Amino acid sequence: MEHELKEIIKKCDTAIRQEDFDTLMNYYTDDAVLVVKPDMIVRGKEKIKTAFIAIAEYFNNSIAPSQGEMIILETGDTALVISQTILSADKKDSEYSMERKATYVFKKDISGRWLCAIDNSYGTDLISR
Amino acid sequence: MEHELKEIIKKCDTAIRQEDFDTLMNYYTDDAVLVVKPDMIVRGKEKIKTAFIAIAEYFNNSIAPSQGEMIILETGDTALVISQTILSADKKDSEYSMERKATYVFKKDISGRWLCAIDNSYGTDLISR
Numbered sequence: 001m002e003h004e005l006k007e008i009i010k011k012c013d014t015a016i017r018q019e020d021f022d023t024l025m026n027y028y029t030d031d032a033v034l035v036v037k038p039d040m041i042v043r044g045k046e047k048i049k050t051a052f053i054a055i056a057e058y059f060n061n062s063i064a065p066s067q068g069e070m071i072i073l074e075t076g077d078t079a080l081v082i083s084q085t086i087l088s089a090d091k092k093d094s095e096y097s098m099e100r101k102a103t104y105v106f107k108k109d110i111s112g113r114w115l116c117a118i119d120n121s122y123g124t125d126l127i128s129r
Numbered sequence: 130m131e132h133e134l135k136e137i138i139k140k141c142d143t144a145i146r147q148e149d150f151d152t153l154m155n156y157y158t159d160d161a162v163l164v165v166k167p168d169m170i171v172r173g174k175e176k177i178k179t180a181f182i183a184i185a186e187y188f189n190n191s192i193a194p195s196q197g198e199m200i201i202l203e204t205g206d207t208a209l210v211i212s213q214t215i216l217s218a219d220k221k222d223s224e225y226s227m228e229r230k231a232t233y234v235f236k237k238d239i240s241g242r243w244l245c246a247i248d249n250s251y252g253t254d255l256i257s258r
Contacts, residue, residue, distance in 0.1 A: 033204050043204065069256040073234075073247050075162050075172065078207065080234050080247045082255050101253035103232055105202075105209050118202050118209045124230035124252040126211050127198040 003072050005079060005106055008114055010067070017064045019056055021049045028116050029107060035120040037096065048119075059089035077108040085121050100125070132201050134210060134235055137243055139196070146193045148185050150178045157245050158236060164249040166225060177248075188218035206237040214250050229254070 008027060015024035025045045034048045035041050042051050056063055068084035081104040088098070105118035120126065137156060144153040154174045163177045164170050171180050185192055197213035210233040217227070234247035249255065 029204070031204050033202055035202070041202070071255045073162055073164070073170070073249060075158070075160050075246050078234060078236060078246050080209070080232060080249065082232070082249075082253050084256055101256060103209060103211070103253065105207060105234060107207060117204050117207050120202060120209065120211075124211050124232065126200045127213055127230060 003074075005072055005074075005081060005114055006067075006070060008106075009070075009081070009083070009104070012116070013065045013067065016052065016056075019053075019061065021052050024052065025049055027114075028119070029109075032115070032117050032119065035122055035126065038122055038126055059087075059091050059094070062090035064088045079106045079114070080104075081106060082123070097122075097125070132203075134201055134203075134208060134243055135196075135199060137235075138199075138210070138212070138233070141245070142194045142196065145181065145185075148182075148190065150181050153181065154178055156243075157248070158238075161244070161246050161248065164251055164255065167251055167255055188216075188220050188223070191219035193217045208235045208243070209233075210235060211252070226251075226254070 012024055012027050028045055028048060031044060033041055033043050034051055036051045042048055066086050068086060070083040073080045083102045085100045085102040100121050101123040102121040103123045104116055106114045107117045109115055141153055141156050157174055157177060160173060161177060162170055162172050163180055165180045171177055195215050197215060199212040202209045212231045214229045214231040229250050230252040231250040232252045233245055235243045236246045238244055
């Protein structure tokens with residue numbers, strides 16, 4: 001059976017593709033952090049939603065993320081997801097990599113739902129670039 | 130001021146160098162996971178301690194880890210540390226990389242102490258190797 005986090009991340013990718021950012025925000029903790037780009041980090045659902053709207057516009061409203069190989073390191077209510085994240089978009093001149101090795105930290109809330117607490121699609125490329 | 134996690138990781142590196150694994154275990158959660166090598170993951174303090182003893186032996190009891198560039202993404206009681214980890218040892222033929230981009234997940238316990246929950250020195254190299 002696939003890990004439930006794989007299904008959740010798939011739902012997030014669908015929400016991003018459909019630009020359904022209200023649904024997307026259901027998968028984040030209230031104080032989640034998103035690495036928008038290597039030198040720009042935002043915190044909290046409202047700012048994350050605003051960032052996703054800007055990201056969608058940057059990619060000409062055609063962004064479609066998907067995940068390839070994925071490893072989930074889980075302990076208790078915390079999981080580190082290491083995932084090959086492929087971004088597809090009708091934009092030829094993006095200055096950001098379209099194929100990334102991402103790191104996502106998910107936490108289980110009191111009702112047992114996994115929520116994204118740290119969303120860093122740039123993975124370890126944040127250092128020594 | 131340096132982030133306190135930087136100091137804690139420095140203490141862990143010292144404990145590994147001194148092979149003081151009882152002190153080292155004070156910095157892990159009870160159910161922490163350690164990626165010993167890409168195809169070997171152990172869980173829990175006892176198994177992590179045993180793994181560190183084996184790692185020390187593998188490196189001819191001369192292993193000295195240190196950290197270079199480090200980025201800490203923190204939210205609430207959870208932090209993702211992305212760190213350039215340099216391993217120095219009197220061993221010329223290690224089959225594992227001696228310079229890594231590591232990912233560590235730390236959690237604050239109820240008394241506010243940071244403990245390592247997920248120790249993956251291989252970072253995103255776990256996928257697409």
